[in-house]
């Protein structure tokens with residue numbers, strides 16, 4: 001049986017690590033050509049070389065989703081190389097941690113640049129190509145797009161915004177034949193908890209305490225690819241994520257009570273003077 005991803009062309013932002021990197025492998029192994037976008041060019045080159053060695057089609061395109069014009073340039077390269085675009089995954093992002101009193105407006109703006117405006121830049125850049133192919137736009141939300149934990153206001157606000165965008169775009173893009181799939185992961189084992197409030201990766205940062213709940217990126221990627229091929233409206237990833245979203249929908253006061261009391265331990269990587277406690281899924 002032919003896989004539904006076979007022969008498709010898939011663009012993924014944030015393909016240099018974590019969920020995006022695993023998604024690139026999963027799509028490529030199912031026969032799709034993948035365009036790998038992120039800032040760290042050496043990681044993209046290494047992943048593209050790994051996929052080429054397996055006989056897969058992959059194109060590494062250094063790109064910053066916070067920079068106007070980068071995404072348009074990237075889509076131009078994809079069209080020149082592969083001639084079409086069927087799936088675009090707006091996945092790039094990171095999490096700003098901290099209580100409002102410890103953050104500034106700049107922290108909130110810095111959070112919204114990749115997580116919200118980067119998603120919008122991606123959407124604008126891929127829209128014509130997806131309309132041509134009657135393709136699928138995939139937006140990376142979060143369980144934090146359903147409930148907002150203390151010390152995660154900036155991140156949760158950005159993910160609530162992504163969920164709102166997905167909801168509005170479904171109706172707007174349906175007449176063009178473009179599907180919109182929202183992915184809302186709980187804790188997935190990636191590099192996100194070792195990225196600081198400025199988007200810098202700290203390889204030596206200690207792992208957070210919620211690791212025992214985490215799903216592997218490979219498993220998450222398999223579930224995401226299935227949701228994309230079935231054009232699901234939304235797919236919540238991880239069992240604890242599904243439970244949290246269900247409770248937030250049906251018992252919001254209970255969830256608020258739990259969040260106000262039992263916070264997940266979380267410290268911004270690279271800052272020893274701070275004892276913020278927050279979740280970032």
Ligand SMILES: NC(=O)c1ccc[n+]([C@@H]2O[C@H](COP(=O)([O-])OP(=O)(O)OC[C@H]3O[C@@H](n4cnc5c(N)ncnc54)[C@H](OP(=O)(O)O)[C@@H]3O)[C@@H](O)[C@H]2O)c1
Pocket residue numbers: 013014015016017018019020037038039040041063064065066091092093094095114140141142143184185186187188189190191192193195199280281
């Ligand atoms: N892991 C989880 O538990 C979890 C849960 C819910 C939602 N999510 C969401 O899943 C998405 C992927 O995160 P992850 O967990 O896989 O984290 P990750 O391992 O840190 O990966 C983040 C990716 O985003 C890229 N990125 C960050 N800023 C960028 C920019 N300005 N321009 C281009 N690329 C940029 C990074 O690449 P470069 O640094 O090379 O640019 C990296 O490839 C994020 O949207 C995150 O909010 C994750």
